[in-house]
Amino acid sequence: MxxxxxxxxxxxxxxxxxxxxxxxxxxxxxxxxxxxxxxxxxxxxxxxxxxxxxxxxxxxxxxxxxxxxxxxxxxxxxxxxxxxxxxxxxxxxxxxxxxxxxxxxxxxxxxxxxxxxxxxxxxxxxxxxxxxxxxxxxxxxxxxxxxxxxxxxxxxxxxxxxxxxxxxxxxxxxVLRQERLDEFQSHLMLCFTGFSRIASEVAKSQIENLHQRQAQLHRMREMVDEAIAILQSETIAIDEIGKLLHESWLCKRALSDKVSTSEIDHLYQEAIKAGAIGGKIMGAGGGGFLMLFAKPENHDAVRKRLSHLIHVPFKFxxxxxxxxxxxxxxxx
Incomplete structure (x- = not known):
């Protein structure tokens, strides 16, 4: 076996x-x-x-x-x-x-x-x-x-x-200082929206739009390097990662009308109102897990605002x- x-x-x-x-x-x-x-x-x-x-x-x-x-x-x-x-x-x-x-x-x-x-x-x-x-x-x-x-x-x-x-x-x-990695992880939250979807079907709509969304995709590629630079910096506040995640989410939503739904948009806005700085729906979109970035002192408020969702603790x-x-x- x-x-x-x-x-x-x-x-x-x-x-x-x-x-x-x-x-x-x-x-x-x-x-x-x-x-x-x-x-x-x-x-x-x-x-x-x-x-x-x-x-x-x-x-x-x-x-x-x-x-x-x-x-x-x-x-x-x-x-x-x-x-x-x-x-x-x-x-x-x-x-x-x-x-x-x-x-x-x-x-x-x-x-x-x-x-x-x-x-x-x-x-x-x-x-x-x-x-x-x-x-x-x-x-x-x-x-x-x-x-x-x-x-x-x-x-x-x-x-x-x-x-x-x-x-x-x-x-x-x-490669990060352990303190910075711990700080990054401490800001992350993961909650299950309750909506499941077939990733391949959502991704198909994105693939069909690739060449009509070149500006968004080039920007999303640039964000990878920017995020690493923020994480490796000793002077830039970790909150900048949250802001970058928010921008990335807006770019991702523009790839296809199937990436998000009115229900997901509502959940995301509620989290922002409760203190989240940024976040994104995981995977191709359309449902599944919502990842959020918020200061640790605001996590309880976000959980309370999204109390009907299942919150999943995790580590890298x-x-x-x-x-x-x-x-x-x-x-x-």
Missing amino acids: IITRTPFRMSFFGGGTDYPGWYAEHGGAVLATSINKYCYITCRYLPPFFEHRHRIVHSLIENVQSINEIKHPAVRGILGWTGCERGLEIHHDGDLPARSGLGSSSSFTVGLLHALAALEGRYASKEYLASTAIHIEQNVLGENVGSQDQVSAAYGGFNLIEFHRNGGFSTSPV DEGGSRIVMYQPNGLN
């Missing part, structure tokens, strides 16, 4: 520039971190005593004879792409709901690729996990997704991720996808 633990991610700046249709021409970059909320994948070869060949347990329980019968698109796509021949039992558990804007789909893809490699006795590098997950989601499954979630899930940590015109990517850890995570149990022959 193999169990992998793969983190979800929180993206701050540069989202939208990680779509291949954009960075193949202009390049792109995001500032993002993994957080201490995880996707767990349990995987083992299924003993030959059952009527079914594969058992997939997620929001549904699927007992099937062939890969083509599997309803879960990522499982079906990954097993088909890897050419898996033996029967498998796969269980998925997550700390946070799916379709919530924290990269859960890519964490699942990276985690399952990691588990399958381990089950076969193969070492899977971070680069392999990220690049293969990007290929699976964008080319095998044909989803309208960017390339940052897969990298954050595989590598983990607080990183500048750059996307190159040749299709490659590179990651650079953001330093590690990417990990194997937390490795017993490849333990239950055969």
Whole structure:
């Protein structure tokens, strides 16, 4: 049995520039971190005593004879792409709901690729996990997704991720004084709007508008460097990050009319009235988690104003996808 633990991610700046249709021409970059909320994948070869060949347990329980019968698109796509021949039992558990804007789909893809490699006795590098997950989601499954979630899930940590015109990517850890990093984290809040959405559908509308929104996307790329400069400064107040997040949110809303909704706009305005300086809806938009930036002394007021939402405490995570149990022959 193999169990992998793969983190979800929180993206701050540069989202939208990680779509291949954009960075193949202009390049792109995001500032993002993994957080201490995880996707767990349990995987083992299924003993030959059952009527079914594969058992997939997620929001549904699927007992099937062939890969083509599997309803879960990522499982079906990954097993088909890897050419898996033996029967498998796969269980998925997550700390946070799916379709919530924290990269859960890519964490699942990276985690399952990691588990399958381990089950076969193969070492899977971070680069392999990220690049293969990007290929699976964008080319095998044909989803309208960017390339940052897969990298954050595989590598983990607080990183500048750059996307190159040749299709490659590179990651650079953001080097900060610990006091500054702690100050940054202490200003962040995360709450669940209760609205779920299909990220690929929201992203499709953004992709269709890429070349009509060049000014916004170039500005969003510039904000990545500005944010790093603020965080690394010893003289600039951390509040400037909140103001930059607010500007980024306005740019992101301009990418598509599906990024936000009247309900999300209302929640955001209520948070601002209660003392938040900035924030953004996570992921492609349309629902999921709302990240807010506010002075710690204003957090109680923001929570009270948004008391009907679920508030989720979190911390930055330093590690990417990990194997937390490795017993490849333990239950055969």
